[in-house]
Structures are given as C-alpha cells and as structure tokens.
Amino acid sequence: MNPLKLSKTSGNNNGDLPAVPGDPRSSINSQAFLTQQLAIAFALGIPAFLLFCVMRKRWDKLYNSLQDKRKSNLPPLPESTFGWLTTVFNVTDEQVLQSAGLDAFVFLSFFKMAIKFLVAASLFGWIVVAPINQYTGGSFTLQPPKLNTDGSQNSGLLWAYVLFVYAFSGITCYFLWKQTRNITDVRQKFLGHRNSITDRTVRIKGVPGHLRSEESLRNHIISLDIGEVTNVVICRDWRYLDGLVAERKRILRKLERYWITHMNDGKKPKDLDEMRAGISSREYLGSATEPLLHRTSHRRPRIKLGFLGIFGTSIDAIDHFIDRLEDIDKEIKQARRRAYPPTANAFVTFENLASAQLAAQAVLDSDPLSVIAKPACAPQDVVWHNAHLSRRKRALRSSIAFILSAAIIVLWFFPVGAIAAILNIDTLRKFLPGIAGLLEKTTLGTMLVQGFLPTLAFVLFNALVPYLFDLIALHQGFVSRGDAELSVVSKNFFYLFFNLFLIFTVAGTLSNLHAMAKDTTQIPIMLAASLPGVAGFYVNLIVLQGIGVFPFRLLQIGNLFVYPFIKIGAKTPRDHAKLEEAPVFHYGFFLPMPIMVFILCLVYSILEPKILIFGLFYFVIGYFVHKYQLLYSMEHPHHSTGQAWMMIIRRLVIGLVVFQLTMSGMLSLRKAFQLSAAILPLVFTMVFVFYRLIDQAFTPLSQHISLESIHHPSEDDPVVIQSRDPKEQYINPNMVEDFEEMWAAEYGTA
Incomplete structure (x- = not known):
C-alpha cells in the first residue's frame, strides 16, 4: 500500500497529507494537550525542585560533595533556599575550567550557544513566522490550507518559508562558527600552558x-x-598478572565481609563510626589476629568449598581467605618479576x-x-587491560560493537514503534474496548492516552538504552576511558536520531508500520508528510524533559532511589565509604538528548514556532542543573580535553540538513516544486562548504595544541598553569602499586 494513499480520517481534512483511521497525530497538536502537559510537568518539576532546595542543606555529602575535594576557587554555596541559583549563575568560565576542566566547559558552552540561538530564533518565529502561518491557514500543519477565490491553493507566501530556511540556517551556522572559535581559543590557551606528564x-x-x-x-x-x-x-x-590482581581484590572483599560479621557478633553496625571503633586495619594477619578473635563470643563464620558452596567440607571462612590472600600475594610478587x-x-x-x-x-x-x-590520555584514564590488544583484536571488537549497536538501534524499532502505535484511543478501542470506553468517558482520560502517556513511555523506555551502549563500549577495546565515553555519546545520539525521526515520527499507527515494512522507499516521503503531525508530541517531549525531568535530575532521584538498597548490602568500611563518593557525571548519558532537542527545535522552527520557546526553557533549566552538578555535586573522572565539541558540530550539521530536506519535502507535497528546488543549493552548501570549512579549520586545533600557543602564550590568559606531577606515571598499576590492605587507608581506618 502506498503510504500517501491511505484512507482519510473522517472529520480530518488533511489535503495531500496522509491520514489513517485512528492516527493519534490528528489530535495531539491541540492546545488542550499542551496545557495538560504543562500542568503535569509543573506538577512534577516544582515539588522536585523545592525538595532539592530543602535537602541540599541537609545532605551535604550528596549535593555538595565536591566543594572540599577540589579545593578550588569556587564560591561556597549559601545556606538560603534559593541563593545557590545566583551563586551558580555567577561562576565564570575561567572558574569552570579550573574546577571541572575542558569537558565541562564544552558541555556548558553548548547549552549557552543553544540559548543564544533559541532567543534569536524565537523572536523571528513569533514575530514573523507565526503570523504568516496563521495567514496561510497553517500550510504545514494538518489543517487545510486557505484557497484562492478560483479554488487554487494560496501559495503566495510560500516564498517566505524558503527565506526562513535560509535565515535559520544562517543563524545556526553563525553561532556554530562563533562558539567553535571561542572553544578552540580557550582550548589552546588552557592546554598550551600546561606541562603535566599527560601533555608531554x-x-x-x-x-x-x-x-x-x-x-x-x-x-x-x-x-x-x-x-x-x-x-x-x-x-x-x-593478562596473567591482571587476573591475579583481580582475584586478590575479590578475595580481600570476601575476607573483609566475613571479618566484619565476626567482629560484630553477626550484627550489623549502626553506622560507619561504630564499625571503625571495633576493628583494626592492621591486625588481621599472623599472630596479631588471635587477640582480636577472643574479643567476640559469636561463632566464627564457616563456608563449604564444594559445588555452589552447598557441598563439601565445612571450614573456617576467615582462616581460609587469609591463607588464600597470603598465597596470592606470593604469586603476584613472582608474577611482577616475569618477562x-x-x-x-x-x-x-x-x-x-x-x-x-x-x-x-x-x-x-x-x-x-x-x-x-x-x-x-591521562595515566588514570588508561584502560591497561586493553592496552595490550593487537590491531586485529581491537578491529574485531570494534566490528562486534558496531553490529551490536546497530542491532539495538534498529531492533528498538519494534518496541518504540509499538508504543507509538498502541498509545492511541482507536487502537485501544480495537484491542481493549473496555479500557478505551472508560477513557473516552472523560476528556482527561483521552488526553492522558493521546498526550502524556506516549511521551512518558518514550522517555522511560529509552532511558535504558545508554546503559546498553555503555556496556558495549566497556568491552570494545578502548585504551582511554574518555574515548569509550565519547563512543557512548555517538551511539546514544544515533539511536535517538534514528528512532525519533525514522520510527516514532512515521509510526503513528499500525497501518503506517505496515506501510513502512512493505515499501521502505517511501520512508523519506512519509517523514516529510508526518513531521507536522507529531509536532505536538515533540513539544510535549521537550516540556516534560525540561520542566518535569530536569528537577528530578537535580535531585538525583536515581541515586536516592537505589541508595537504601546499596546501604542494606553495605557491610564493610569500604562499602560504606563508597556510599559517600560523589556520583559520576557521564556525558554519554547526558549529552545526546540535548543535541536531539536542539535539532528538534531547528526542524520545527518554521513548522511549529512555539517549540522554540519551550526549547529555550529546556536549555535554560538544563544549563543551571548541569552547571551545578559539574561544579558541586557530581564527579567526571574521565577527561577528553573537549573532544566532544566536534562531535556536537557534526551532529548539528546533520540536523541542519534534515531541517532543509524536510522543508524541501514539505514544499514538494504542496506542489511548490520550484520553491522546493530553491532549498537544495543550501543543502549542498551545508554539506560541501560549511561542514568542510569548519572541519578543516578546527578539527586539527581540537585534537592538537599549536606551537604558537606553547611558545607564545597570551599574557592575559586567566588559566592557571599546571605543573608536573611526579606521582603520575604511565605504567600498569598492577606492576608497582602496594598491595591493597584490609580497610585500606582511603577508607578511614588505617
């Protein structure tokens, strides 16, 4: 079946656009759905924000964990409920560089650039584009266009849309070029003054x-x-030595757990201080153990060495693991002397x-x-168990990772498409008539299914995907942890791009899914025809992500949720100390969605100008949330010296091309073929001129440091010069590090 010849929904005259029975896109654009989405988002976001403002002062170790660790010149956060907003806003770029590094500076620079673009685009969109859309009767929406007196289509103002495509593309390119130049200059100054072992x-x-x-x-x-x-x-x-060290860590963790159980008579300590008071970190081997053993009356723990710990002779667990620890220490010493x-x-x-x-x-x-x-990369970022891989093994792992990532991106089509197809009243009426009947009795029920639930399901369902990509990158063979993180950024973005544009956009109903599977050559046409219809969904998505989800991210709701479960399983001082560690800020999880939101705002800047306002809210809120986390509450241990920026540039250029091709397709569907062709030179210019120019001009500077920046540093450079750190060295830590002791010093007992 040709997707452009699907039957039309009664009461919904879509002109040349496809219409199918039960297409949820026919109603999702209504103002009622947007009002409901805003109400729900505020109902979620405001309580979460207020709760954070209260808990921030009480849970200092979670929400201000980096203030003392970094010993930087960051201003302390005030005790007032909302005073932290002003403090975070006033932190300068130089302070961000000194405290959080280039990666954080680049990440926040993207948000700042997006805010500038959306301010300019919003003024254009609301003052000029929106009135023209209103006058033409919504030429690119599901509403029928106004007709002339002779019955022909009113296309006199369609030339304006071509001009807007050029205008918005030009504004985007201007901000991209300006921000890239700024980031490049800062990177050269920042790295050109350093003299650490990493830089040399x-x-x-x-x-x-x-x-x-x-x-x-x-x-x-x-x-x-x-x-x-x-x-x-x-x-x-x-590999042999690495395996021994990994086994030693496993043995030590088990010994710690059995020992703390015995020292506390099988009872769990009330807190970490009580646990530390009853143990000694250096009295667990040799004769020093015996006096401690008599301090408790609880029966010593025992284990069985047989299958699954169920069968075999029962032995003393503490003695067993002490003996194993002594044996493996000798093996490691010998292994370090091997060639x-x-x-x-x-x-x-x-x-x-x-x-x-x-x-x-x-x-x-x-x-x-x-x-x-x-x-x-920095010595602490080296993945030493991958450093020995040959080119052939690394290529094989990369190929397997590519296949697995592509499979996830493509196969997720089915659940995402099913969500898009199922969550509408007409599909429910067909398969679950009872539930559909109950929902149709109230306007709120219909609005929940048509407006809120598809957006929420999409957000929750796709939140699992980055963890899969992170697992793949972990085994892909990267020598640098920073490179592995950038790989997750790339994979996660293309997943969102593929499923948002080629799946969720077109798969409005089961009929469209069938049409896509039957004739894949129609996908581009269906994309151009379907984009206006799902504008409401994307507005809802941005509203929910910006107003509803960002406050929960600020609250670190995930950490709060799993914290009680982790604490229940924590037994040793080492386990409890890990509970106090700062959460990790993973760019692979947090960067792809903002890039996707920027592209959505660009694509719909003409089709649905109101998306620009909500996109502006998204990036303003996101800027404050991420700036606070990167500076005060979350650690980013892997550093890629700002390499993510060129990845951002390439993906935004893809978004520009999609925007231009989409608008060209829209005009083609309106039979304005000359106007459609007028946009194609812009696509050519974007791909073969602007991208090549920015790539050739800035890629070398984003990967290397110029000799001029090294030999002729700027006198007004505010960045602190970093000196050499004699403790850092490029050597497998398993070859030289001291044996990790029970209740190691960094865990507060040695």
Whole structure:
C-alpha cells in the first residue's frame, strides 16, 4: 500500500497529507494537550525542585560533595533556599575550567550557544513566522490550507518559508562558527600552558617488532630529532598478572565481609563510626589476629568449598581467605618479576610539550600503519587491560560493537514503534474496548492516552538504552576511558536520531508500520508528510524533559532511589565509604538528548514556532542543573580535553540538513516544486562548504595544541598553569602499586 494513499480520517481534512483511521497525530497538536502537559510537568518539576532546595542543606555529602575535594576557587554555596541559583549563575568560565576542566566547559558552552540561538530564533518565529502561518491557514500543519477565490491553493507566501530556511540556517551556522572559535581559543590557551606528564606524552600504535623494547624505541624516537625523550613504556601482555590482581581484590572483599560479621557478633553496625571503633586495619594477619578473635563470643563464620558452596567440607571462612590472600600475594610478587611479551602499543614521554605535539602531528614512519602517534590520555584514564590488544583484536571488537549497536538501534524499532502505535484511543478501542470506553468517558482520560502517556513511555523506555551502549563500549577495546565515553555519546545520539525521526515520527499507527515494512522507499516521503503531525508530541517531549525531568535530575532521584538498597548490602568500611563518593557525571548519558532537542527545535522552527520557546526553557533549566552538578555535586573522572565539541558540530550539521530536506519535502507535497528546488543549493552548501570549512579549520586545533600557543602564550590568559606531577606515571598499576590492605587507608581506618 502506498503510504500517501491511505484512507482519510473522517472529520480530518488533511489535503495531500496522509491520514489513517485512528492516527493519534490528528489530535495531539491541540492546545488542550499542551496545557495538560504543562500542568503535569509543573506538577512534577516544582515539588522536585523545592525538595532539592530543602535537602541540599541537609545532605551535604550528596549535593555538595565536591566543594572540599577540589579545593578550588569556587564560591561556597549559601545556606538560603534559593541563593545557590545566583551563586551558580555567577561562576565564570575561567572558574569552570579550573574546577571541572575542558569537558565541562564544552558541555556548558553548548547549552549557552543553544540559548543564544533559541532567543534569536524565537523572536523571528513569533514575530514573523507565526503570523504568516496563521495567514496561510497553517500550510504545514494538518489543517487545510486557505484557497484562492478560483479554488487554487494560496501559495503566495510560500516564498517566505524558503527565506526562513535560509535565515535559520544562517543563524545556526553563525553561532556554530562563533562558539567553535571561542572553544578552540580557550582550548589552546588552557592546554598550551600546561606541562603535566599527560601533555608531554603520546601513545604510539603500530610499533614494529624490532622496536618493541624501551631502549630501542627510545633511541629511534630520539633519532628523529623531535626532542628529548624522558620515558618509554612498552605495553605488554599483562593478562596473567591482571587476573591475579583481580582475584586478590575479590578475595580481600570476601575476607573483609566475613571479618566484619565476626567482629560484630553477626550484627550489623549502626553506622560507619561504630564499625571503625571495633576493628583494626592492621591486625588481621599472623599472630596479631588471635587477640582480636577472643574479643567476640559469636561463632566464627564457616563456608563449604564444594559445588555452589552447598557441598563439601565445612571450614573456617576467615582462616581460609587469609591463607588464600597470603598465597596470592606470593604469586603476584613472582608474577611482577616475569618477562611479558611486548605488543605494538607504547607510551612515549618527552621532555617538553612542544616535542610531544610535533610527534603527534607528524608522520613518523614511511611504513603504513607503523609508529602512529596521537596525544595520550591521562595515566588514570588508561584502560591497561586493553592496552595490550593487537590491531586485529581491537578491529574485531570494534566490528562486534558496531553490529551490536546497530542491532539495538534498529531492533528498538519494534518496541518504540509499538508504543507509538498502541498509545492511541482507536487502537485501544480495537484491542481493549473496555479500557478505551472508560477513557473516552472523560476528556482527561483521552488526553492522558493521546498526550502524556506516549511521551512518558518514550522517555522511560529509552532511558535504558545508554546503559546498553555503555556496556558495549566497556568491552570494545578502548585504551582511554574518555574515548569509550565519547563512543557512548555517538551511539546514544544515533539511536535517538534514528528512532525519533525514522520510527516514532512515521509510526503513528499500525497501518503506517505496515506501510513502512512493505515499501521502505517511501520512508523519506512519509517523514516529510508526518513531521507536522507529531509536532505536538515533540513539544510535549521537550516540556516534560525540561520542566518535569530536569528537577528530578537535580535531585538525583536515581541515586536516592537505589541508595537504601546499596546501604542494606553495605557491610564493610569500604562499602560504606563508597556510599559517600560523589556520583559520576557521564556525558554519554547526558549529552545526546540535548543535541536531539536542539535539532528538534531547528526542524520545527518554521513548522511549529512555539517549540522554540519551550526549547529555550529546556536549555535554560538544563544549563543551571548541569552547571551545578559539574561544579558541586557530581564527579567526571574521565577527561577528553573537549573532544566532544566536534562531535556536537557534526551532529548539528546533520540536523541542519534534515531541517532543509524536510522543508524541501514539505514544499514538494504542496506542489511548490520550484520553491522546493530553491532549498537544495543550501543543502549542498551545508554539506560541501560549511561542514568542510569548519572541519578543516578546527578539527586539527581540537585534537592538537599549536606551537604558537606553547611558545607564545597570551599574557592575559586567566588559566592557571599546571605543573608536573611526579606521582603520575604511565605504567600498569598492577606492576608497582602496594598491595591493597584490609580497610585500606582511603577508607578511614588505617
């Protein structure tokens, strides 16, 4: 069946647009649904915001956990209920850089750019576009266009829409270019003044066999006259040692749990202080154990070594794990003295920053894929169990990760499409007539099914997907944790883009799902025809995310929900100390949706100008929420030196192209073929001129540091120069770190 020839819904004259029985898009755009969505969003968001303002002062370890840890120049948060808003707003970009780093600066810069664009676009949209839409009878909505006296379609003002496409595209490109230039300048100043081991180190891939020793590779790099080399680390196949250390950690955790159970007579301590008062961190081995054992009357814990701990001889659990700990300590000491086979990966540290940048930007070897240098991540961000992977193994893992990610993106079509198709009154009337009858008796019931529930279901259902992508990236073979996080950003965005535009937009009903499956070549046409119909859904989505969900994110409702369950399972001081750690801010989870919202606002800037206002609310609220979290309450341990910005640029260019093609398709559906063709040169310019220009101009500066920034720093640069940290080094910690002790020092008892 041709999707453009579907039967029309009675009472809904859509002109050339497709109409099907029960299409929820025919009513979701009504003002009543928007009013209801706003009421629900405010009913959710305002109590959550007020609750946060109250709990912020009581749960200082959760909501202000970074203030003392960072020892930065951030202003302290006032005790007043709403005073934190002014304090957070007044934190400068320089303070953000010094406290949270480049990644946080880039993340917040995107929100600031979006706010500027939406302010300008909202003025355009409400003053000019909205009146023209009203005059033309809603040319791009589900309402029929006004006709001339002779019965022909009123298309005299359709030229205005072409001009608006050019205007909004130009405004977007202006802000993108300006913000990219600003971020690039800040990045060069920030990194050009640093002299840490990270900035002076490059990671080299494809080390040939005759150079796979520290001395050989060092001499080879020095012979290239790049600069003096201070240290070389060849990544070796440490899998045996890594396995022993992982097993030791598992044994130690079990010993801690059995020991704390015994020391407290099987009773759980009331708090961490009581737990610490009854134990000693250095009296669990040898003869020092015996005096402590007599302090308790509780029976010592016992375990069975047979299948699943059910069968076998019963033995003393504490003695068993102490013996195992002593044995594995000896094995690790011996394993550290073993010679492990070298791999084709290495870290080379230079004497100065300029030498490292020369190495990272130069072609070091005439043999393809040999001695390829790139800037290294920080030592604490290195995933050492992936550093030894060969190029073939890493390529295999990447291929598997790509297949799994593509499968998730595509196969999620079925549940997302089912949600879109099921959550409307007509589908419920067909399959669940009793429920549909009850809902149809009240306006509120109908509005819940048609307006709120599809939006809520979409938000909740898709909240699970980033965790799947994070799991895939964890096993993909990245050497840097920052690279793995950027991979999650990319995967999660394309999931949202695919399912929002190619699935949820078109799959308004089961009939449309059938049409898509039967003739996939009609998807672009259906997309152009369906976008106006789901405008209300996207407005609802942005309203719910901005006004309703952001306050819950500020409240960290997820952490609050799981905290009691984690606390119940916490037994040792180490477990309880982890409860006090700051939550992790994961850009892979938090960045893709704002990018998608920006694209939605751009695509609907002409079709539904009111989306610009709600998009502005979304980014203003999101800016305050994320700025507070990045500065005061959430930790971001992985640093990619602002690499996410070029990813943002590429995806916003995709959004611009979708916006332009959509508007061209709209005009084609209105039989305005000349006007439709007038937009196509803009698409060409966007892809082959603007994107190539911004990519060639700024990609090198987003990956490297210019020699000018190193040798001729700006005198008015406010960024603090970071000195070398002698404690940092590129070496597998399992080779050199002291054995982790029971109730380790960082957990407050040693």
